[in-house]
Amino acid sequence: MAEAETPNEDEPPKKASKLPILVGLVLALVLGGGGFYATWSGMILGGSHAAPEVEIAGPLPNIAFVPVDPIVISLGPKASAKHLRFTSQLEVNKPASEEVSLLMPRILDVLNGYLRAIDVAQLEDPSALIRIRAHMLRRIQIVTGEGRVRDILITEFVLN
Template structure:
């Protein structure tokens, strides 16, 4: 009889203890499926499997391709800065222009005298303190890009890379 009592206790334990495990499985399985589905959706696999993924237009594909940058050297510029009558201060600048496309090189070469004039005129207006620090260099870069783009239209200058910037 003792084996029958032990069997009844085991069956009772399974019935009461198994309910908690069953609830955990019933909650965990849908949650796990939702996480897997979200991962597949945001990775782009599920939309492609469901036929909702459309190919990108050819123009967007061409724009996404990596294009080697095109550079043009700017002749070295040495000019004085506006010191307001104090001791003279000079700036020496050596830079490269990054162009939007290779076809712009001829336009930039033809406009280089005007670009140099615009750069020198702008630099002569600046005070030495305005060129100090990274914020001064950033401002100089942005102003030079804007001025060069005005002079060199229809060519487009993307960036100016300073090879040497010396304030004395």
């Protein structure tokens, strides 16, 4: 009978070959680079190198901005903040800018009254600012007359 070969205890065990790891690494780099080039060159996903055409906008509309004096409103005792600081500008049709400036005391009165009447929880809700802005714009348009004020731009709305 033939004796089975037994490993010699004096010899260290054979190390696993690193060839499969190197081959896998080289293949991954080659395939990754090829995929990048195919996508970048437009072979895949139909990319193009043509610069998008920039559409030149027409002339600006005939508008002007009328600043509204800052308003500071003290909030009630139940509010987490003590004051509301509000600053805005009105986007108006340019021919009506002097008329809107003349009506500024009335605009301030309407804004002051509205901001004092609104619930503090609504002031603290970040998503309520759009709704508050729409209400203020409608009140300003009623005071100034239709067609004069196009929009209200809120530049500062700070609760502190």
